[in-house]
Structures are given as C-alpha cells and as structure tokens.
Amino acid sequence: MSRFWSEGVEALQPYVPGEQSSRQGLLKLNTNESPYPPSPIALQAMRDVSGDQLRRYPDPSSSVLRQALAEYHAVDVAQVFVGNGSDEVLGFAFKAFFCGKGALCFPDISYSFYPVWAQLFEIQTQVLAVDTSYEIPFDEIPADVGGIIFPNPNAPTGIAASRSQIETLLRRFPDTVVVVDEAYVDYGTETAIELLQAFDNLLIIRTMSKSRGLAGLRVGYAVGSSELIEGLLRIKDSFNSYPIDAIAQAGALASVQDERYFRETVSAVIEARQQLIQGLVELGFEVLPSSANFVLAKNQRKSGEEWQSLLREQNILVRHFNKPRLNDWLRITVGSSEEVRALLQALSLL
Amino acid sequence: MSRFWSEGVEALQPYVPGEQSSRQGLLKLNTNESPYPPSPIALQAMRDVSGDQLRRYPDPSSSVLRQALAEYHAVDVAQVFVGNGSDEVLGFAFKAFFCGKGALCFPDISYSFYPVWAQLFEIQTQVLAVDTSYEIPFDEIPADVGGIIFPNPNAPTGIAASRSQIETLLRRFPDTVVVVDEAYVDYGTETAIELLQAFDNLLIIRTMSKSRGLAGLRVGYAVGSSELIEGLLRIKDSFNSYPIDAIAQAGALASVQDERYFRETVSAVIEARQQLIQGLVELGFEVLPSSANFVLAKNQRKSGEEWQSLLREQNILVRHFNKPRLNDWLRITVGSSEEVRALLQALSLL
Numbered sequence: 207m208s209r210f211w212s213e214g215v216e217a218l219q220p221y222v223p224g225e226q227s228s229r230q231g232l233l234k235l236n237t238n239e240s241p242y243p244p245s246p247i248a249l250q251a252m253r254d255v256s257g258d259q260l261r262r263y264p265d266p267s268s269s270v271l272r273q274a275l276a277e278y279h280a281v282d283v284a285q286v287f288v289g290n291g292s293d294e295v296l297g298f299a300f301k302a303f304f305c306g307k308g309a310l311c312f313p314d315i316s317y318s319f320y321p322v323w324a325q326l327f328e329i330q331t332q333v334l335a336v337d338t339s340y341e342i343p344f345d346e347i348p349a350d351v352g353g354i355i356f357p358n359p360n361a362p363t364g365i366a367a368s369r370s371q372i373e374t375l376l377r378r379f380p381d382t383v384v385v386v387d388e389a390y391v392d393y394g395t396e397t398a399i400e401l402l403q404a405f406d407n408l409l410i411i412r413t414m415s416k417s418r419g420l421a422g423l424r425v426g427y428a429v430g431s432s433e434l435i436e437g438l439l440r441i442k443d444s445f446n447s448y449p450i451d452a453i454a455q456a457g458a459l460a461s462v463q464d465e466r467y468f469r470e471t472v473s474a475v476i477e478a479r480q481q482l483i484q485g486l487v488e489l490g491f492e493v494l495p496s497s498a499n500f501v502l503a504k505n506q507r508k509s510g511e512e513w514q515s516l517l518r519e520q521n522i523l524v525r526h527f528n529k530p531r532l533n534d535w536l537r538i539t540v541g542s543s544e545e546v547r548a549l550l551q552a553l554s555l556l
Numbered sequence: 557m558s559r560f561w562s563e564g565v566e567a568l569q570p571y572v573p574g575e576q577s578s579r580q581g582l583l584k585l586n587t588n589e590s591p592y593p594p595s596p597i598a599l600q601a602m603r604d605v606s607g608d609q610l611r612r613y614p615d616p617s618s619s620v621l622r623q624a625l626a627e628y629h630a631v632d633v634a635q636v637f638v639g640n641g642s643d644e645v646l647g648f649a650f651k652a653f654f655c656g657k658g659a660l661c662f663p664d665i666s667y668s669f670y671p672v673w674a675q676l677f678e679i680q681t682q683v684l685a686v687d688t689s690y691e692i693p694f695d696e697i698p699a700d701v702g703g704i705i706f707p708n709p710n711a712p713t714g715i716a717a718s719r720s721q722i723e724t725l726l727r728r729f730p731d732t733v734v735v736v737d738e739a740y741v742d743y744g745t746e747t748a749i750e751l752l753q754a755f756d757n758l759l760i761i762r763t764m765s766k767s768r769g770l771a772g773l774r775v776g777y778a779v780g781s782s783e784l785i786e787g788l789l790r791i792k793d794s795f796n797s798y799p800i801d802a803i804a805q806a807g808a809l810a811s812v813q814d815e816r817y818f819r820e821t822v823s824a825v826i827e828a829r830q831q832l833i834q835g836l837v838e839l840g841f842e843v844l845p846s847s848a849n850f851v852l853a854k855n856q857r858k859s860g861e862e863w864q865s866l867l868r869e870q871n872i873l874v875r876h877f878n879k880p881r882l883n884d885w886l887r888i889t890v891g892s893s894e895e896v897r898a899l900l901q902a903l904s905l906l
Contacts, residue, residue: 208783210733210757211790213656220793223616234612243607252803253603257593260772260807262584263765266573290640293796306563319797326794383560407560415613422610422802433558440561443570444676446643452772453602453803457610 214328221322224525233541233548236523238361238390238500240419240475241542244457245467248420251460255453264452271450271459275427278462279399284432287439288458290449292389292413292426295438297323298445299355299409299428302437303383304329307352313342315531317357317387329353336531340365340494340502344375354379357387359395362527362537364496366395376405383434385409390498392417392472393479399429406431416499417472418461425450425458475499479540485550486538504534513556520552564678571672574875583891583898586873588711588740588850590769590825591892594807595817598770601810605803614802621800621809625777628812629749634782637789638808640799642739642763642776645788647673648795649705649759649778652787653733654679657702663692665881667707667737679703686881690715690844690852694725704729707737709745712877712887714846716745726755733784735759740848742767742822743829749779756781766849767822768811775800775808825849829890835900836888854884863906870902 207216224237243249268288276283289295300323304310309332312320324331332351337343340363342356354375359366376384386398388410398410409430415421428438442449450458461468483493483501491505504510513536514526525537540546557566574587593599618638626633639645650673654660659682662670674681682701687693690713692706704725709716726734736748738760748760759780765771778788792799800808811818833843833851841855854860863886864876875887890896 210653211787212653215652215787215790218790218794223797226613226615237613240611243611249607257599261590261593261769263576263587263771265576290799297795302562302565303560322794419611421613424801437561437565440565440568444568444672445647447571447573449640451774
C-alpha cells in the first residue's frame with residue numbers, strides 16, 4: 207500500500223495473462239495464438255511504413271482501417287470502433303455502458319478479465335453459473351441486470367451459443383447493452399453481426415490477435431449501433447487520442463484485405479482442432495465441444511495442475527486456471543498439425 | 557444522448573488533437589512533431605520484427621525496453637513504466653493517484669488534456685493562473701491540493717521551470733503526488749530525474765513522440781519512485797495487459813540505443829528554434845522564451861485566428877487555441893531550417 211495511491215488501487219486484483227516466454231524450443235499452447243504468422247501482405251504493409259510517416263502522429267480515428275472493416279462486415283463506418291487490442295475496447299465498453307447501471311451479468315466460467323474491469327470501474331456484478339454441460343443458461347439472467355457480457359464462443363470452454371439464442375436474449379433486454387465478445391468467432395461460430403440491423407443494444411467485440419495471427423500488433427475492434435460506437439469514442443477521446451500506431455493501422459488494414467490467407471489459415475486450425483480432439487479422446491480425455499482455436503480437456507488420471515506441470519517439463523505450455531469448476535481442466539491452444547502431434551505424443555507418454 | 561451510456565458520458569468534453577492531414581505539400585507545424593524521421597537503427601529494428609514474433613503476444617511488461625530506459629536514466633527498472641503514448645501514461649496516473657484526493661492543481665495555460673482526464677475520472681480541479689510573464693506561480697499553489705501536474709517546459713508557452721523551483725515544490729508537498737510532464741524536456745530544459753533520489757512523490761512523464769521522431773509509434777513512459785510505478789502497473793494490468801505492440805517495443809528500444817542520432821536531431825531543432833524566434837521578432841512578433849520544439853508567438857496586426865487561417869491558405873498549419881489568454885497567440889512547431897525559412901517567408905508576405 208502507498209499513501210500516494212487513489213482510493214481502490216490497493217484492492218485491485220489485476221488480470222494475470224498467460225505466460226509469455228521467449229525461451230527457444232518451447233511449444234506454446236497457452237495463450238491461443240495462431241500457429242501461423244500474419245498475412246505476408248500485412249507484413250509487407252508494416253515494413254512499408256516510412257520514417258516520415260512514423261515521425262508524424264497517426265490518424266487518431268484510424269479512418270481507413272475503420273472504413274475497410276465497415277465494408278468487410280457490411281455495416282456503416284459509424285458502426286466501427288478500433289482499439290489497442292480488444293482488451294482496450296472491452297475496457298472502454300465497461301466504462302462507457304456499465305457504470306451507474308444495475309449489476310453487470312457474465313458467466314462464472316468466462317474471460318477472467320471481466321471481473322477485473324468491473325472492479326476498476328466500480329461496477330456491481332451478477333455472476334451467472336454455466337450449467338452442467340458448461341453452457342450459458344441465458345434464460346436465467348435476472349430481469350434487472352444493468353448489462354450483459356459474454357464471449358461467443360465462450361472462453362475457456364469453447365462452447366458456442368447460436369445466433370437465435372442471442373437474438374432471444376437481445377429481444378428480452380431491449381434497454382440493456384449486450385456485449386458479445388467474438389474473439390474466437392472465426393473458428394466456426396455464427397457471428398451476431400447480422401443482428402445489428404434489428405438491435406441497437408448489441409455491441410460485438412473482435413480481435414486481430416487470434417484468427418489473423420496478429421497478437422503482437424494489438425488491434426481489436428467493436429461493431430455496433432452508431433450510438434454505442436459514439437459512446438466508445440467519447441471515452442477513447444477523453445483518454446488517449448491516438449491509441450493505434452501507424453504500423454498497426456497499416457498491418458491491420460492489409461490483413462483485412464487478404465481474405466484468402468485468412469480463410470486458409472483459419473481452415474487449417476479448424477482441421478487441426480479435429481485432430482487434437484480425436485487424439486485427446488483416444489488418450490482418455492474428456493473434451494468440451496469447441497468452436498474456438500482451443501479446447502478445454504480433462505483426464506482424471508491426474509489433476510489439471512499436474513498435467514500442466516508435467517507438460518511443462520516437456521517444454522509444452524498449456525493453460526490451467528486455478529479456479530472453482532475449472533481446476534480439473536486444461537485449456538489447450540490448437541496449434542499446427544505438427545504441434546498437435548507433438549502434444550499428443552508427449553501426453554501419450556505421461 | 558443515448559439511454560445506453562453510463563452516467564457522465566454525455567457530459568464528457570473529449571480532447572481535440574491538432575489536425576492530422578495527409579494532404580500533399582502541406583507544411584505541418586501544428587502538432588510539435590519532429591522534422592526528422594526516427595533513427596535509421598530504430599526503423600531497421602521495426603522492420604526486423606518477424607511474422608513469428610507478430611503472431612505471438614508481445615511481452616506484456618515491455619521488460620527489455622524498460623531495462624534500457626532504466627539504464628538510460630540511471631534508475632532501477634522498478635522505477636520505469638511504459639505506455640501507449642504518454643497520453644495513456646498520463647491517463648493512468650490520473651486514475652492511480654488523483655481519485656478521491658483533494659483537488660488536482662494545474663496551470664490555466666497548460667496541456668488541455670488535463671481537465672479532460674479529470675472529468676473522465678471525476679477528479680476535482682484547482683486551476684492556477686500563470687502570471688503575466690506566463691510563468692507558473694508555484695508559490696501560489698494552495699496547501700490543501702490533492703495532486704499537482706504541469707508540463708516542464710510548459711505547453712503551449714514553452715517556458716521552463718528550473719530544477720530548483722521543482723525541488724522547492726516537492727519539499728513543500730511531501731505527501732502529494734507531483735507529476736512533471738517532460739514531453740518537451742530534451743530541447744533545453746533541466747530534467748527533474750535527479751530529484752527522484754530524494755523525492756518519492758515525484759512522477760516524471762516522457763514521450764518518444766517529439767525528440768525521438770516517433771509520434772507514429774505511440775510510446776511514452778514514466779519514471780518515478782517504485783511505489784508510484786507500482787500504482788501505474790496496477791491500473792494498467794487492470795485495464796490492458798499488452799498495450800505496447802512488438803514493433804513498438806523494438807523500435808523504441810533501438811531509438812534509446814542510438815544516442816548519437818538523438819543528439820544530432822535535437823541540436824538541429826534547437827538551432828532552428830533560434831532562427832525561428834529571430835525571424836519572428838524581425839517580423840514584429842512577440843515570442844515567449846521557449847525551451848521546447850515550438851514557440852508561442854503573437855503579432856497584434858492580426859488576431860491569432862486570422863494568422864492561422866491566412867497561413868492555412870498558404871498550406872501551412874500552425875495551432876491556435878480558442879481559449880482565454882491564448883486567443884491572440886499562435887503555437888508554431890519548430891521545423892527544419894528549410895521549413896522555418898518557408899514559414900518566415902510566408903509570414904513576411906501577409
């Protein structure tokens with residue numbers, strides 16, 4: 207504790223990201239990165255940013271990138287907001303929509319940053335237990351919540367809700383902002399973007415860190431009604447005018463324009479996921495049905511912590527959450543086909 | 557107004573940055589960018605970041621960059637915090653140190669983002685009028701303020717306070733956080749960094765956007781006592797784990813390591829400032845004594861707004877603040893010697 211800190215800083219319980227190790231020879235399946243680098247066109251676009259562009263401030267509103275994203279998703283440019291990774295976009299959304307409302311509702315098994323933002327911005331929370339199949343029981347959300355947020359597919363379960371489930375939810379809460387965090391949507395989940403035509407209470411969050419192989423670049427975005435986007439802009443412009451650097455704007459733009467590479471790499475991950483699930487089941491693991499680039503798996507022969515630590519001894523990193531209901535499980539990122547084979551081989555010897 | 561917004565979002569008055577135009581043939585002297593590109597070594601370091609690095613998350617704590625900055629300033633690595641531009645660092649500082657304290661004190665003529673952060677984080681403010689020479693009257697700061705922040709040299713005046721003035725201030729307010737925003741310090745102002753040995757209430761903010769020619773990259777940092785840095789880290793890790801992308805970490809690191817290029821380009825700007833001031837005086841302008849890479853100048857022949865708009869017609873952008881006490885003035889960025897000549901030539905014809 208420091209006498210210099212603001213009220214509440216001492217009590218904060220910051221988010222702890224998965225380990226980022228640069229150790230050689232490590233098979234890193236712990237933070238859901240793509241096994242593939244970004245599009246070569248995106249790499250070239252980043253390298254083409256000149257010194258003269260870099261000495262200048264970047265476009266504060268990322269207009270060209272936002273326009274490209276608007277076209278990509280067939281929405282208006284006023285419906286797109288870009289941020290320094292989807293975490294920044296999510297943080298802004300908490301501040302813009304959930305302060306001074308009723309309790310914010312999210313699943314107990316979900317992105318563990320949600321309670322952290324709630325604490326930072328002093329937002330009451332209402333945690334909703336996922337059911338015994340690890341699905342989100344949307345019907346059980348209390349009528350008086352002040353906001354709703356969940357990942358779709360959910361993380362770390364990988365389980366997707368259908369578009370019609372989300373539509374029913376939006377219809378039931380017309381005056382409540384519903385944030386659907388679609389970080390992993392490209393790996394086989396129905397996007398809610400089409401629902402934007404009918405629902406102004408819907409905000410969809412996307413990231414370039416997973417399916418676009420750009421975790422290192424920090425670009426995320428939101429798509430929603432123009433009044434929700436305007437709320438995000440008001441927070442952003444009251445906090446940091448220029449959050450997206452010139453190279454990130456150029457690389458993200460070129461990535462959006464390389465649809466072919468995007469589809470190829472996403473398909474390869476979806477195939478490797480099938481290989482991973484099948485291999486895990488053959489080794490006696492229980493695996494939740496995943497629509498993401500990771501799977502949640504357990505094998506009662508050992509605890510989740512033991513599996514994690516034994517894999518670590520083999521230079522393989524996977525994620526274990528030391529939390530109720532998740533203790534037995536491992537969250538394993540889907541790597542390339544070769545990486546999946548290496549993991550299965552290591553597991554078969556444990 | 558939207559029914560979806562949090563309390564207070566409607567009332568926010570976001571910061572308005574200087575115009576960023578990419579129009580060809582424009583002489584852009586409105587946002588205090590360096591006339592020189594970043595170090596060639598920094599450019600190369602950014603281009604050397606591989607696709608494999610970019611598919612992975614960057615180091616969330618920017619350790620290598622922080623270590624280099626610590627060595628550069630002869631402090632401990634625990635005394636350095638890095639953010640997505642100094643605006644993000646300043647925003648975090650407001651949240652970490654000034655909430656729930658007494659009023660935050662800053663000069664009336666100062667960085668116009670300060671009142672915006674204060675409003676965002678619901679911090680009371682106590683505005684201190686600069687004196688008739690546009691200097692900050694530190695002695696007049698009320699004893700009961702909850703925090704103090706000012707740029708040194710001040711912006712947009714360019715006037716520097718001496719290290720001994722800052723030392724006296726720190727001694728008078730041992731239990732109050734004093735933030736010295738040294739965005740423009742490299743152009744001839746005494747840094748307060750040496751005072752860190754004696755004062756744990758001092759936080760110094762730096763940016764790579766000005767003297768390092770990296771406005772397009774978004775890297776700023778803070779140097780302070782480890783307990784202040786820990787406060788910033790708690791906010792950052794409760795908001796965005798990975799704010800500095802892999803390319804920005806690499807480019808900023810290489811820039812810090814190229815001291816020679818840094819000194820050369822800073823010296824050239826200081827020389828051009830002398831040329832600019834002399835030329836402006838010869839044209840009948842009053843110019844405040846500047847220790848920054850900009851000057852504040854006025855010439856009562858025309859209003860500040862008129863000068864700005866006439867220069868704009870000549871494709872020259874300068875900054876005018878439509879605010880009390882600043883209305884008559886223009887803030888003009890010091891460009892290269894050629895740019896200074898072009899500006900003076902244009903002014904001589906108006």
